[in-house]
Amino acid sequence: MAKKKIITARRSILCANDRQAAANTRLFKKLDLTTINVMASPGAGKTNLLVHLLKALSSHGSVGVIEGDVASSIDAEHIAALGYPVTQINTDGGCHLNASDIAAALKELNLAGPGFLFIENIGNLICPAAFDLGERVRLVLASVPEGDDKPRKYPGIFMKADVVVVNKLDTLAAFDFDRAAFIAGVRAVNPAAPILEVSCRTGQGLDALADWLLALR
């Protein structure tokens, strides 16, 4: 007769990812790279933001990008054309980057600090929040056309943000975006993260964001 038994073993489901993320953190530290995981919905302006930040930070050390996309290398080509080191990860339908993706991409990128490494995550406000990449900073980017309710609708990702950036501030007149409501939404899920407003089109607020990143070093 079959013998049944319950094995109690509390262990994190994502322990394999978490272990790799911890190894990534050690490697980032060894390479002296401040690593920023940029998460946002598709079209929020992640790549544009990176282009501005790469320019602003390149005079302070090395800079590089790991580009995550479901498919295509449009964003990576754009960044490479500007002369910055970049490696593309295609997840072939996968909705997030994981720590092993980053370990492999980092080898290929072959970037050494001191400086900044940006990871552009898959455009998605849900899954990227669940996977630690070993980054120093989680930057969550929202944008005016998406609406002020996003922190209230996607609390998980805003809860984990170390800094929240609102892009496309130049379009405020065209959209019903209530800045106070957006801030209240962020604060309901995240009491501490700075909230910075920028426009990649006009350049507004980008220096303040670059300064915030530089202050981490």
Added chain:
Amino acid sequence: MHEAAIAQAILDTALTAAGQDGGKKIKIIRIVIVAGALAGIEQPSLEMYLTELARGTPAEGTVLELKSTPARLVCRTCGHAMPFDSGRTVDVQCDQCGGPNRLEADDACYLESIEVES
């Protein structure tokens, strides 16, 4: 949305936990998972992936039990707390006093136990 990756991770974790039991020929018949309200895990989708991924492994045909840890909105002015269902939008204002709410929730996701048959 990322249930495929989570299902694979659950399967790997359960198989590892079962392996600690002396390596006898065993079958995993139940996997118990605890997930925070913000772990973003949807049971039907998770079960579908797990069923497929577990085929041909000692966990083939396993039952998946998902225990959700609750989340709540707590008012920072009056302390009034109400349960938060992850399918809803966060209310920024307390429905008692109008003060600012704060969401208390986690995205932990861990294996609690497995039941094996040998």
